[in-house]
Amino acid sequence: MNAGMPRDVAGVGMTSQRTRARMVERLRDAGIRDAQVLAAMGSVPRHLFVDEALASRAYEDTALPIGFGQTISQPYVVARMIEALAAGRELGKVLEVGTGCGYQAAVLAQLAREVYSVERIHALLERARANLRGLRLSKLRMTHGDGNFGLEKAAPFDSIIVAAAAPALPQALLRQLAPDGRMVLPLKSPDASHGAQRLALYERGARGITQTVLEAVRFVPLETGKL
Ligand code: SAH
Numbered sequence: 001m002n003a004g005m006p007r008d009v010a011g012v013g014m015t016s017q018r019t020r021a022r023m024v025e026r027l028r029d030a031g032i033r034d035a036q037v038l039a040a041m042g043s044v045p046r047h048l049f050v051d052e053a054l055a056s057r058a059y060e061d062t063a064l065p066i067g068f069g070q071t072i073s074q075p076y077v078v079a080r081m082i083e084a085l086a087a088g089r090e091l092g093k094v095l096e097v098g099t100g101c102g103y104q105a106a107v108l109a110q111l112a113r114e115v116y117s118v119e120r121i122h123a124l125l126e127r128a129r130a131n132l133r134g135l136r137l138s139k140l141r142m143t144h145g146d147g148n149f150g151l152e153k154a155a156p157f158d159s160i161i162v163a164a165a166a167p168a169l170p171q172a173l174l175r176q177l178a179p180d181g182r183m184v185l186p187l188k189s190p191d192a193s194h195g196a197q198r199l200a201l202y203e204r205g206a207r208g209i210t211q212t213v214l215e216a217v218r219f220v221p222l223e224t225g226k227l
Contacts, residue, residue: 020046023059027079030061034083040110041079046072049103049131063218066101068121070220073163077217078104082111084201084214085159085184092158095176097147097185097222102128104163109137116154118147121227146226150176157181164222165197177204186219 024042032038047058049072054064063071082104085091091112096105099119105128108115115137119125122144129142143151147162148170155176162173162185169187177183181204189196199214 019059023061023075026061027076030076032076032079032083034086034088036111037079037083037086040082040107041075043110044103044106044135046075046103048134049101049106066124067127068124070100070121070124072101072103073219078107080215081161081184081199082107084199085161085182086111087182090158092178093154093156094159094161095151095154095157095173096161096163097150097173098163099125099128099142100163102132102142104161105140105142106132106135106137108161109140112139112159115140116151116157117142118145118151120144120146120223120225123227144226146224148172148222148224152176159183160185162186162222163219165217165219166222169200169202170222174202174209177202179204179206184214186217188221 020042024038027038027041047055050058050064057064061074061076063074066072093114094108094112096108096117099105099117105115105117125142125144150172156178157176158178158181160173160177160183165186165188167188173183183202185200186197187200197217197219199217201212201214203210
């Protein structure tokens with residue numbers, strides 16, 4: 001046991017390495033194939049990113065509330081998006097829009113050369129910083145801002161991942177995508193009356209941008225402005 005540690009970093013009981021290994025097994029059963037993604041999902045202590053009262057549910061395949069009306073993404077969706085983003089190549093320099101509690105940023109930091117994460121809610125960003133402190137992820141930089149504008153000062157990015165659903169592709173993000181870069185984001189369907197969303201994948205190839213539409217998902221909305 002880690003006497004004096006405020007949270008269960010090493011992990012016991014419902015928050016142990018074994019619970020995490022079972023989550024990885026379920027991800028594999030659900031179709032996640034990328035061994036590096038599975039290893040990263042197995043290494044990040046997800047229970048540290050949710051409220052202590054919810055820690056025992058942290059490894060269920062479900063989204064959970066993180067305050068401010070926001071949620072931590074479901075493990076399957078995090079793994080699926082990162083797998084689609086990587087597609088077997090190196091992630092390189094990554095931009096994440098929507099830090100939330102910092103969980104996905106921590107997973108990305110296991111895999112990428114550099115990770116920049118932008119969050120519009122200042123108080124949530126502070127919480128993410130606190131959650132991440134013990135993990136000492138030197139490759140990860142967090143910024144308070146409106147991710148609709150990307151992060152000009154660090155662009156271009158080899159990979160861009162958006163954790164909130166946009167009505168349309170933010171053009172600044174497309175501009176900040178490097179040659180051969182890939183971007184994955186949830187888009188609201190044009191007939192969004194049912195709140196339907198789909199994951200979309202964009203690739204910047206030699207002949208321009210290609211779009212592939214992936215499965216249906218459910219994300220909180222991509223908002224505008226800072227709080
Ligand atoms: N990546 C998180 C998911 C957080 S939910 C995880 O690991 O679970 C989505 C987050 O996107 C919320 O924190 C929300 O505040 C943020 N968000 C919404 N619109 C945004 C915008 N325009 N710029 C930056 N962050 C935004």
